[in-house]
Amino acid sequence: MKVNIQKNILDLKEIVDECKTFYVAGKQTTANLLTWVFLPLGLHQEWQNKAREEVDRVCGQNVYPRADNLADLKIVTLILNETLRLYPPAGMMTRQVLENVKLTCGLDILAGTRLFLAMTAVHHDVRIWGEDANVSGR
Numbered sequence: 001m002k003v004n005i006q007k008n009i010l011d012l013k014e015i016v017d018e019c020k021t022f023y024v025a026g027k028q029t030t031a032n033l034l035t036w037v038f039l040p041l042g043l044h045q046e047w048q049n050k051a052r053e054e055v056d057r058v059c060g061q062n063v064y065p066r067a068d069n070l071a072d073l074k075i076v077t078l079i080l081n082e083t084l085r086l087y088p089p090a091g092m093m094t095r096q097v098l099e100n101v102k103l104t105c106g107l108d109i110l111a112g113t114r115l116f117l118a119m120t121a122v123h124h125d126v127r128i129w130g131e132d133a134n135v136s137g138r
Contacts (some may be wrong), residue, residue, distance in 0.1 A: 029089055036087040037079060050075050084125045086134075093117045 010018070041048040054075045058063050067074065097113045107114075128134045 032089060034078070035081065037083045038084060040086070041079070047075075047079060051079055064070045085129075088123055091118070091120050093119055 010070045041051070054073060055065065058069050058072045065087065093116075095117065097109050097111055099111045101109045103109065122128065124134050
């Protein structure tokens, strides 16, 4: 099958290639997240115990979580989100301003300006996250 450029239709091989890309990329980012999750859980075993108790309570012992009860894992979600905040998968993000913008602080940013956002700095900023912004296991 060939790509129909006018209709932006992918052929079967391209669809399979895209699926492989999502699988490999997802596997790598998930593995990295789980690696970083173990650090604060190892340092703060009380949170490890809370997460284990929650999984046992919500899912039952020796039972895997299901799609319909994942939303009930509040502590696990909190731990995953806090890990992503402390150890973001992308340390830097770039954006380009599409139209002139005046910020509330009075700064004018012209269209076409490239902004480089240091996610680690934002995620560890005590003005945003409070005095314990750099403490894992808050």
